[in-house]
Amino acid sequence: MADVSTLNTTAAGIDAISRGLVSGPRGRKPKRVLSRRNIMLYGALTVAALYYLLPLYVMVVTSLKGMPEVRLGNIFAPPMEITFEPWVKAWAQACTGLNCDGLSRGFWNSVRILVPSVVVSIAVASVSGYALANWRFKGAELFFSILIIGAFIPYQVMIYPIVIVLRELGIYGTLTGLVIVHTIFGMPILTLLFRNYFASLPVELFKAARIDGAGFWQIYFRIMLPMSLPIFVVAMILQVTGIWNDFLFGVVFTRPDTYPMTVQLNNIVNSVQGVKEYNVNMAATLLTGAVPLIVYFVSGRLFVRGIAAGAVKG
Amino acid sequence: MHDTVSINKQNSVSIRDLSLSFGSVKVLENLNLDIRDGEFLVLLGSSGCGKSTLLNCIAGLLEPTEGQIFIKDKNVTWEEPKDRGIGMVFQSYALYPQMTVEKNLSFGLRVAGLPKEEIAKRVARAAGILQIEPLLKRKPAELSGGQRQRVAIGRALVRDVDVFLFDEPLSNLDAKLRSELRVEIKLLHRQLQNTMIYVTHDQIEALTLADRIAIMKSGVIQQLDDPMIIYNRPKNRFVASFIGSPSMNFLKGELAEEGGRTVFKADGVRFSLDGYQADEALSPGRRVILGVRPEHIKVDGDIQGGEVHDAVVEIEEPMGADNLLWLKHAGHAVAARIGGARRYAVGTKVRIGFDMSMASLFDAETEERI
Ligand SMILES: Nc1ncnc2c1ncn2[C@@H]1O[C@H](COP(=O)(O)OP(=O)(O)O)[C@@H](O)[C@H]1O
Ligand SMILES: [Mg+2]
Numbered sequence: 001m002a003d004v005s006t007l008n009t010t011a012a013g014i015d016a017i018s019r020g021l022v023s024g025p026r027g028r029k030p031k032r033v034l035s036r037r038n039i040m041l042y043g044a045l046t047v048a049a050l051y052y053l054l055p056l057y058v059m060v061v062t063s064l065k066g067m068p069e070v071r072l073g074n075i076f077a078p079p080m081e082i083t084f085e086p087w088v089k090a091w092a093q094a095c096t097g098l099n100c101d102g103l104s105r106g107f108w109n110s111v112r113i114l115v116p117s118v119v120v121s122i123a124v125a126s127v128s129g130y131a132l133a134n135w136r137f138k139g140a141e142l143f144f145s146i147l148i149i150g151a152f153i154p155y156q157v158m159i160y161p162i163v164i165v166l167r168e169l170g171i172y173g174t175l176t177g178l179v180i181v182h183t184i185f186g187m188p189i190l191t192l193l194f195r196n197y198f199a200s201l202p203v204e205l206f207k208a209a210r211i212d213g214a215g216f217w218q219i220y221f222r223i224m225l226p227m228s229l230p231i232f233v234v235a236m237i238l239q240v241t242g243i244w245n246d247f248l249f250g251v252v253f254t255r256p257d258t259y260p261m262t263v264q265l266n267n268i269v270n271s272v273q274g275v276k277e278y279n280v281n282m283a284a285t286l287l288t289g290a291v292p293l294i295v296y297f298v299s300g301r302l303f304v305r306g307i308a309a310g311a312v313k314g
Numbered sequence: 315m316h317d318t319v320s321i322n323k324q325n326s327v328s329i330r331d332l333s334l335s336f337g338s339v340k341v342l343e344n345l346n347l348d349i350r351d352g353e354f355l356v357l358l359g360s361s362g363c364g365k366s367t368l369l370n371c372i373a374g375l376l377e378p379t380e381g382q383i384f385i386k387d388k389n390v391t392w393e394e395p396k397d398r399g400i401g402m403v404f405q406s407y408a409l410y411p412q413m414t415v416e417k418n419l420s421f422g423l424r425v426a427g428l429p430k431e432e433i434a435k436r437v438a439r440a441a442g443i444l445q446i447e448p449l450l451k452r453k454p455a456e457l458s459g460g461q462r463q464r465v466a467i468g469r470a471l472v473r474d475v476d477v478f479l480f481d482e483p484l485s486n487l488d489a490k491l492r493s494e495l496r497v498e499i500k501l502l503h504r505q506l507q508n509t510m511i512y513v514t515h516d517q518i519e520a521l522t523l524a525d526r527i528a529i530m531k532s533g534v535i536q537q538l539d540d541p542m543i544i545y546n547r548p549k550n551r552f553v554a555s556f557i558g559s560p561s562m563n564f565l566k567g568e569l570a571e572e573g574g575r576t577v578f579k580a581d582g583v584r585f586s587l588d589g590y591q592a593d594e595a596l597s598p599g600r601r602v603i604l605g606v607r608p609e610h611i612k613v614d615g616d617i618q619g620g621e622v623h624d625a626v627v628e629i630e631e632p633m634g635a636d637n638l639l640w641l642k643h644a645g646h647a648v649a650a651r652i653g654g655a656r657r658y659a660v661g662t663k664v665r666i667g668f669d670m671s672m673a674s675l676f677d678a679e680t681e682e683r684i
Pocket of ligand 2: 362365366367482
């Protein structure tokens with residue numbers, strides 16, 4: 001049977017191992033906190049964080065100073081006397097072109113653009129993404145290819161034709177026109193997003209629901225929607241920040257009284273009349289950026305989850 | 315044997331000339347299959363041979379390119395899945411993750427708009443049969459694999475269907491659970507007497523569960539028969555090699571006549587074919603493949619008469635209940651299965667005998683049984 005000499009060597013080996021265990025390394029390997037690797041890593045991260053945070057810091061402190069203090073030029077110094085005057089002025093009194101009612105009008109314009117654009121684009125895109133992923137309809141491939149191409153065409157080349165189309169429809173310069181433009185331009189990337197998400201869900205779920213007798217809308221509302229919160233959050237963040245931060249379409253497709261907040265901000269900051277009120281400009285900029293900022297803070301974690309959701313199976 | 319083309323009343327599911335292609339890839343071609351009422355039919359084949367495709371066609375989840383499907387004598391080729399009287403159980407369970415077990419079970423009934431009392435009654439009955447009452451309020455994520463699959467079976471159960479379709483329902487479970495649920499499915503079939511079509515790539519599942527097995531290879535049914543006939547009298551070499559573990563021993567050679575008896579000859583070996591039940595004439599000179607299962611190669615004391623040959627043990631694989639010997643006979647490797655208690659050292663010389671009444675002969679070209 002088994003060779004005697006092999007048995008002996010194995011036994012000797014086990015013996016050696018057990019002797020080594022007494023004094024040798026054991027359990028988790030200790031890690032040095034101040035290793036060269038850690039210094040490099042945290043150093044680089046700190047520099048990057050400062051690079052992004054410093055301008056924000058300057059903005060915040062400047063917006064809380066009065067003009068005399070701003071003129072001193074110590075941009076990094078904290079305010080000696082905190083004042084919210086610049087914020088009030090930016091919101092309610094700053095002059096853009098002809099009227100002097102501050103950013104508030106732009107804010108409400110932006111809200112009126114944002115809400116319908118986000119709701120409609122996400123609703124339409126999620127349904128078409130679902131249809132593309134689960135229902136093989138005639139021309140689905142072609143439709144999908146067109147969408148992909150659409151996602152890569154630069155916006156600029158389409159502006160002029162769209163102006164003409166909107167003018168012919170009689171909605172050029174209105175908020176409705178801009179809402180339609182935002183909805184359509186959000187479509188390719190959103191549909192892609194939803195299609196890929198729904199395609200990543202197990203197809204058996206869809207099949208089981210069909211055997212259970214559910215139709216197109218029942219499967220969408222009762223099976224797919226409840227499983228898709230993360231991707232809806234991702235889509236919402238993309239759309240809210242994208243549409244809120246939009247400047248180009250805002251300038252092109254609206255008139256001064258319907259300007260979105262970003263365009264108004266530009267007009268305040270770049271106004272040539274009078275002295276440059278840096279504190280008001282800073283406050284106005286912070287006000288304009290507040291909405292995307294809040295959205296990120298509130299839903300940041302869901303956002304990351306949704307981005308990773310493609311890899312997570314239900 | 316069962317090749318009746320007419321649609322008779324006993325058939326629960328009939329498939330006529332079914333073809334299906336994905337673009338230019340032909341997955342099923344001209345497939346015909348009759349499944350009797352109350353029968354447990356297993357579709358067995360390796361991965362990618364078109365089993366799920368066929369099942370999806372029966373369920374109405376895939377549109378065939380050609381052919382017809384009858385369920386309970388009704389042409390359902392163009393019917394929606396829900397109108398076919400079928401329930402389906404998937405490998406991945408496919409439970410709706412956001413619904414409790416109870417809601418999962420009742421979803422189809424709620425969609426159909428059944429009255430509340432009726433739904434409650436049916437859910438209670440299915441839960442009772444499958445013994446999942448304590449789980450009704452849980453979400454699928456809080457269930458083990460076996461419990462999930464039980465719920466998935468329940469979802470088919472509540473709908474009171476004529477035909478159950480199973481697509482590898484046990485493949486995601488570990489070995490122990492798999493054999494437990496296998497027995498449960500068999501009991502369920504006994505209790506319900508429904509027609510069941512069960513797809514698997516696991517031959518043990520097929521052999522243990524099936525009334526009849528349909529063995530598929532690249533979209534074509536190779537043999538449709540009782541498990542024991544499939545095992546003992548495989549129609550062709552593919553079926554012979556697919557069923558049985560370890561696989562059947564195959565030897566290539568030719569037929570010859572010696573002293574009025576037919577023998578099998580390959581280089582260095584010569585076996586008498588006495589006892590072999592041939593379907594065709596065994597004409598001398600015909601090139602054939604001889605197939606013998608490991609348990610039909612008798613070793614030493616097991617030999618009951620007939621020819622005896624010499625062999626050497628190359629490897630021994632004890633498996634508890636039985637012991638597998640890998641032998642070398644005249645340069646050919648053959649596996650023999652013996653009782654688990656009998657052990658042989660490597661290099662031992664043994665005597666072997668072939669039980670030709672249980673052997674299979676295949677034509678070398680067509681690989682069909684002769
Ligand atoms: N939607 C599809 N599109 C293209 N080819 C497919 C599709 N579904 C299955 N196939 C192909 O059809 C063949 C049979 O698949 P399937 O029926 O799933 O095999 P299995 O026997 O493993 O269940 C495979 O070769 C597979 O690649
Ligand atoms: Mg399959």
